[in-house]
Amino acid sequence: MATHANIMIWFLVSQVVFLVMVPRIEAKVPAVIVFGDSSVDAGNNNFIPTVARSNFQPYGRDFAGGHATGRFSNGRIATDFIAQRLGIKQTIPAYLDTAYNISDFATGVTFASAGTGYDNVTSDVLSVIPLWKELDYFQDYQKELKAHLGEKQANQTITEAVYIISVGTNDFLENYYAFPSRRRSEFTITQYQDLLAGIAESFVKKLHSLGARKISLGGLPPMGCMPLERTTNMMGQHLCVESYNNLALEFNGRLSNLVVKLNKQLPGVKLVFSNPYYAFMHIILKPALYGFEVTQLACCATGMFEMGYACGRTNPFTCPNADKYVFWDAFHPTEKTNHIMADYVVKKFLYKFL
């Protein structure tokens, strides 16, 4: 009963905040523009030659129409819920998706690519879109937006839009700590974090120089708690891998300092560090408070290590109800987790843009 009451209170508070905020939200945020990796890719990878794909069942089985869009989830991803929460729309389309055009992108677009990282070497691992290329696409987008809306209104959209950056996990898990790893032979982990934080800094500066003002730089989740990492943690009874979680905390500290510094340096910028770590950790430590039953294993396939093509339609082990699981595949949260995290990020960090 106590649990139920907590959820009810939490739910009511979130609804009240939402209702109070709606009128100003709609006036102030014309678009949500997204950069990053699979946490925020809505299907760009369907249009490039890579194996980092999810445009097949059971991905998307809880999406509108049961449609597998290329989102690495059973349904919507966090940025979709953020756009909804800001009163804009239900989903943010992928820039390369030919089913959409500039009329759709004018209120929100994602340039993200599953498998990418801050580091160019990370995007090379799975031949996906490097982060610098996402910025090139953003420049193309600006031209299209000016042609579509007229320069004055396009400028206003570019200035007032909320920009979301969500990337970094792959640099560590798919690149630095993978086998073999060129980066591990070149850099200590401290040096590598410096390299990544330096790239994050130039990325934000470039984005600012292109007109962005309201920017959210996302931190790392407790990446040692992803089912894939827990499965391989044989010596540690399949608990979360503490060294990866500590690394996430350490890197988040750097990003947080970077945000303080850039807020002083960049004229007119409103940069926030959106830290998902503690809220996500709370879900993993107290799943029942949120209605979850399983945290260690993912819903899809055996839940131990499958993602992408290994999460095939015919796998008989895929769970019937993803809402009971924190993770959808061995690396990505379920729609329900995405929804909770999106609400949290809006209430805790993005409200500063409203």
Ligand SMILES: *[C@@H]1O[C@H](CO)[C@@H](O)[C@H](O)[C@H]1NC(C)=O
């Ligand atoms: C975008 O596509 C819709 C139909 O899907 C069409 O009505 C609209 O004219 C298109 N807009 C542009 C700018 O091409």
Ligand SMILES: *[C@@H]1O[C@H](CO)[C@@H](O)[C@H](O)[C@H]1NC(C)=O
């Ligand atoms: C990544 O590659 C691009 C294009 O080759 C280059 O401009 C950029 O400097 C590289 N970034 C880093 C940090 O090496």
Ligand SMILES: *[C@@H]1O[C@H](CO)[C@@H](O)[C@H](O)[C@H]1NC(C)=O
């Ligand atoms: C739009 O923004 C660009 C770049 O900041 C500026 O050069 C241009 O004068 C602006 N145009 C209008 C119509 O406001």
